[in-house]
Amino acid sequence: MPRxxxxxxxxxxxxxxxxxxxxxxxEVGEGSRVLNSRFEDYAYCDRQSDIAxxxxxxxxxxxxxxxxxxxxxxxxxxxxxxxxxxxxxxWDDAEDDADFFARRSARRTVIGPDTWIGxxxxxxxxxxxGAGSIVASGAVVTRDVPPYMIVAGxxxxxxxxxxxxxxxxxxxxxxxxxWGHDRLRQALPDFRSLKAEAFLExxxx
Numbered sequence: 001m002p003r004x005x006x007x008x009x010x011x012x013x014x015x016x017x018x019x020x021x022x023x024x025x026x027e028v029g030e031g032s033r034v035l036n037s038r039f040e041d042y043a044y045c046d047r048q049s050d051i052a053x054x055x056x057x058x059x060x061x062x063x064x065x066x067x068x069x070x071x072x073x074x075x076x077x078x079x080x081x082x083x084x085x086x087x088x089x090x091w092d093d094a095e096d097d098a099d100f101f102a103r104r105s106a107r108r109t110v111i112g113p114d115t116w117i118g119x120x121x122x123x124x125x126x127x128x129x130g131a132g133s134i135v136a137s138g139a140v141v142t143r144d145v146p147p148y149m150i151v152a153g154x155x156x157x158x159x160x161x162x163x164x165x166x167x168x169x170x171x172x173x174x175x176x177x178x179w180g181h182d183r184l185r186q187a188l189p190d191f192r193s194l195k196a197e198a199f200l201e202x203x204x205x
Contacts, residue, residue, distance in 0.1 A: 006024035006181070009027065010026070010028070012027075012029055013031075014031040015030070016035075018033075020035065023039060023058070025041055026039045026043050029047035029048065033050045033051070036054075037069075039060075040058045040113075042059045044062065046063050046066075047064045048065045049067075049068070050066070050070070051067075051069060052070065053104065055108065056068075057111050057113040057114075058113040058114070060116075061116040063137070066117050066118075066119070067121075067122045068122075085100040085101065108126070109124070109128075110127075111123070112133065113177040115135075116134045118138070121137060121138060121141065122139070124140070127144055129144075129145045131148070131171075133147060134150040135156065136150065136152035136153070136159065139153055139156040141155070143156075148163050167196055170200045174204070190202060190203075
């Protein structure tokens with residue numbers, strides 16, 4: 001497999017990338033669609049992810065076949081169908097509804113740093129996942145998730161915190177996800193071998 005790069009994201013075959021930007025060491029899995037979104041450094045998604053109108057934080061881990069920021073249909077009109085807003089698909093003399101698309105793109109989803117979104121999960125628009133949180137496979141997230149919380153179910157609800165509050169607070173203060181690439185490499189053996197509390201003791205969090 002090619003190594004990841006600080007300059008160019010690794011985009012696997014069959015992806016659709018529209019109006020989106022990428023930081024360093026990012027990867028987009030095969031057959032994924034990324035629309036109106038920003039991947040920050042080290043973020044990745046696995047195959048067949050569908051991500052729209054989203055800020056994907058540093059070191060975010062997005063599993064296969066997920067939907068992040070899925071767009072909605074107009075439920076308060078006489079019809080739900082997209083002929084209302086993709087009108088140029090149907091008539092030569094009709095324009096698409098630019099205001100509708102602007103409203104859609106303004107409904108941002110925010111995925112915090114070092115989060116993990118499990119296989120087949122859905123995270124709705126206007127939702128923020130806090131740093132270090134985990135979304136279980138198949139969950140449907142309709143509300144904000146606090147940092148370092150594990151959520152599961154449909155709709156998703158808190159399952160348990162990953163760490164005691166004091167540890168979570170210290171990790172937030174340490175914010176290792178903002179470290180430079182060289183410092184991350186130097187700390188790699190400790191990331192691998194130390195549990196969170198021991199890591200914090202060593203690195204001053």
